Amino acid sequence: MFLFEIDDDIALKHLEIHDAAPLFRLTDESRDTLRKWLSWVDHTKTTEDSKSFIESGLKQFADKKGLTTGILYHGELTGVVSFNQFDWTNNIGSIGYWLGSKYEGKGIMTRAVSGLIDYAIYSLKLNRIEIRAAYANQKSRAIPERLGFVKEGQIRQAEWLYNHYVDHVVYGMLAHEWKAKER
Numbered sequence: 001m002f003l004f005e006i007d008d009d010i011a012l013k014h015l016e017i018h019d020a021a022p023l024f025r026l027t028d029e030s031r032d033t034l035r036k037w038l039s040w041v042d043h044t045k046t047t048e049d050s051k052s053f054i055e056s057g058l059k060q061f062a063d064k065k066g067l068t069t070g071i072l073y074h075g076e077l078t079g080v081v082s083f084n085q086f087d088w089t090n091n092i093g094s095i096g097y098w099l100g101s102k103y104e105g106k107g108i109m110t111r112a113v114s115g116l117i118d119y120a121i122y123s124l125k126l127n128r129i130e131i132r133a134a135y136a137n138q139k140s141r142a143i144p145e146r147l148g149f150v151k152e153g154q155i156r157q158a159e160w161l162y163n164h165y166v167d168h169v170v171y172g173m174l175a176h177e178w179k180a181k182e183r
Contacts, residue, residue: 006115012069020051030101071112078103081112091127135167144171
């Protein structure tokens, strides 16, 4: 089982089946905020849907195709940060994340993403980390910008979000850049 302690406040852990109810509760409490940027929210209607998500993440990890973790803040599940996919041929990982509404503004996500990047570069030996965020999603874009990622471009109409397309901004960080950062 994966458990990675980032600091005294935050840890990342594999979501387990017993986390389905708290994960669904967190999703449901944050539904209005999350729905604006995440198309899966309307399809998450029951604890069983959260359980299926967890099972999918565990299979993806077993197949070495991704890593989905719950973010624990003072031991409480507050959100999810994951490598949605690994490209092992090129040593690239693509990060996605979301945070429960009541936990925003505490620096949790920035620290969680930073910790996941440390794990990816120092333990998994990835060379490139990529984050994509909807162009208008300023809160999500603030994470890679705060962490010193390079804005590499914009992909037009990259995602269908309920009733319209949204552009994505692509951010990248290379292992040597991350290691050279003063932190």
